[in-house]
Amino acid sequence: xxxxxxxxxxxxxxxxxxxxxxxxxxxxxxxxxxxxxxxxxxxxxxxxxxxxxxxxxxxxxxxxxxxxxxxxxxxxxxxxxxxxxxxxxxxxxxxxxxxxxxxxxxxxxxxxxxxxxxxxxxxxxxxxxxxxxxxxxxxx
Numbered sequence: 001x002x003x004x005x006x007x008x009x010x011x012x013x014x015x016x017x018x019x020x021x022x023x024x025x026x027x028x029x030x031x032x033x034x035x036x037x038x039x040x041x042x043x044x045x046x047x048x049x050x051x052x053x054x055x056x057x058x059x060x061x062x063x064x065x066x067x068x069x070x071x072x073x074x075x076x077x078x079x080x081x082x083x084x085x086x087x088x089x090x091x092x093x094x095x096x097x098x099x100x101x102x103x104x105x106x107x108x109x110x111x112x113x114x115x116x117x118x119x120x121x122x123x124x125x126x127x128x129x130x131x132x133x134x135x136x137x138x139x140x
Contacts, residue, residue: 011078048092
């Protein structure tokens with residue numbers, strides 16, 4: 001069993017008029033050479049549906065140098081209508097993401113919740129102003 005020390009939040013970097021289901025992301029990642037497909041463990045859709053990606057027991061492919069000890073969670077969105085980075089989470093997504101993180105925190109109580117940007121400052125992803133502050137009540 002893997003030791004999980006990070007729960008890493010990502011965005012799929014799509015505009016409000018574009019979709020990004022787990023199946024679509026799986027296709028995109030395979031096209032980029034990810035031979036195991038989708039690199040995230042979960043995808044949170046705009047309607048709040050949580051779709052499974054890569055099984056938790058498998059190492060993800062979502063954050064360079066941190067995949068072995070993390071769970072990757074991607075929300076659908078992250079770009080505004082002009083294609084600029086923005087927190088585009090719907091109320092349904094925010095509720096579903098919090099519920100998922102609460103469940104993961106229960107199972108991995110020592111895991112720190114961070115945004116992709118926190119581990120790679122060159123990335124705007126997940127386009128959430130301050131992940132650690134937003135989920136401070138779920139931090140170890």
